[in-house]
Amino acid sequence: MSCRSAALAKLSRPAQWTLLLTTSVCITALLEAAGLPAAVLLGPMISAILLVTNGGTLRVPQLPHYAAQAVIGCLIAGAITPTIIITFLQKWPLFLGAVFAVVLVGALLGWLLSRLRILPATTAVWGLCPGAASAMMLMAEAFGADAHLVAFMQYLRVVFVTATASFVVRLWHSGSGAAAHHIAWFPPLHWSAFGQTMALAVLGGSLGYVSRLPAGVMLVPTFLGAALHAAGLVTLQLPPWLLAASYALLGWRIGLGFTRQILVHAARALPQTIMSIAVMIAFCGGLAFMLVKTLGIDPLTAYLATSPGGMDSVAIIAASSKVDFAFVIALQMVRFVVVLLAGPSISRFVANRIGPEQVPERPPAVDETLARIREDEGDLD
Numbered sequence: 001m002s003c004r005s006a007a008l009a010k011l012s013r014p015a016q017w018t019l020l021l022t023t024s025v026c027i028t029a030l031l032e033a034a035g036l037p038a039a040v041l042l043g044p045m046i047s048a049i050l051l052v053t054n055g056g057t058l059r060v061p062q063l064p065h066y067a068a069q070a071v072i073g074c075l076i077a078g079a080i081t082p083t084i085i086i087t088f089l090q091k092w093p094l095f096l097g098a099v100f101a102v103v104l105v106g107a108l109l110g111w112l113l114s115r116l117r118i119l120p121a122t123t124a125v126w127g128l129c130p131g132a133a134s135a136m137m138l139m140a141e142a143f144g145a146d147a148h149l150v151a152f153m154q155y156l157r158v159v160f161v162t163a164t165a166s167f168v169v170r171l172w173h174s175g176s177g178a179a180a181h182h183i184a185w186f187p188p189l190h191w192s193a194f195g196q197t198m199a200l201a202v203l204g205g206s207l208g209y210v211s212r213l214p215a216g217v218m219l220v221p222t223f224l225g226a227a228l229h230a231a232g233l234v235t236l237q238l239p240p241w242l243l244a245a246s247y248a249l250l251g252w253r254i255g256l257g258f259t260r261q262i263l264v265h266a267a268r269a270l271p272q273t274i275m276s277i278a279v280m281i282a283f284c285g286g287l288a289f290m291l292v293k294t295l296g297i298d299p300l301t302a303y304l305a306t307s308p309g310g311m312d313s314v315a316i317i318a319a320s321s322k323v324d325f326a327f328v329i330a331l332q333m334v335r336f337v338v339v340l341l342a343g344p345s346i347s348r349f350v351a352n353r354i355g356p357e358q359v360p361e362r363p364p365a366v367d368e369t370l371a372r373i374r375e376d377e378g379d380l381d
Helices: 001-009 013-033 041-054 064-080 082-088 092-115 121-127 133-142 147-172 193-210 218-231 240-255 260-268 271-297 299-307 311-318 325-352 363-377
Strands: none
Touching: 001 121, 013 041, 013 240, 041 193, 041 240, 064 193, 064 218, 064 240, 064 299, 082 092, 082 325, 092 121, 092 271, 092 299, 092 325, 121 147, 121 325, 133 147, 133 325, 147 218, 147 240, 147 260, 193 218, 240 299, 271 363, 299 325, 311 325
16 A cells, blocks of 8 residues: 555544545536536546545445435436426427437447447446436446446546537537536525425435335435426425535545546446447437438437437536427436336346356456445445
């Protein structure tokens, strides 16, 4: 162990948490200033990786981790509105066709990475699933994939996809594209809506926990809240500071599970992962071109709607652009739901087709680290 690692290991837990929080704020601010997507999650994740690979010994307790999952479920539920439901009902064959095409390409790319012995089958499939990256990471962990490698692949995809989408928007508007997205971190709270949101998070998260559904702490608030919100029975409000705290907890959870051995294993698959992301972006661009030519949809709307995530970043870009926002979010949401429902079956199918003898082995240190993490914190229910 290096002198720096030994020094960090000797720090008390409060001192390590203070260092982690300070580093997270600084890195997040730099990423925000650079205009990178999901900075509030990536900053804490990078900070946690730096801490744990240099001798840090922190772990995120289960209760805050579950609370963050429930908040993410409420966030997804709040995105489903009557307008989006109407848009889907009007164009459902188009939506489902486009969604299944993108999901199929992701599954084929995952199968290829597995077949080439680059990544385990379930990890490859979940890592390339288009959708909300944080939700895909939670689902992957629940269904036995390596959550750390999945997170690496998902957030690398988020960076590439959002950078490409931002470039397309700016090019389309001749340099005047998406305006800077300014966040009011502490807006006035509507106590009724905020109280309903917290009640949904607590009730839905608790039901998800006792149900023992895979990722149920997130999924039960998602579907229960979506039904209530779309029916107009509840109003949801998630202030940015609460979302930032939830993203930070998820980022720390991911980052603190990394080790030097896991990072080395991820780096080995980096060229192939980038190539897979590029293929997905190109395929979705071709799909958008087909929508424009066959249905006369606005090109920028078609591109953002078919873009392979992250859903939150695409929503921000769409909201600040002259596009059909309801169409973009509706297609993104349908794809997210399809991936949630079909992802486990797809990953199992690919894993069975590859066969256990084809799954690449991780270094023993990686398995030992993951076993230690699960032993300390317990598996995700």
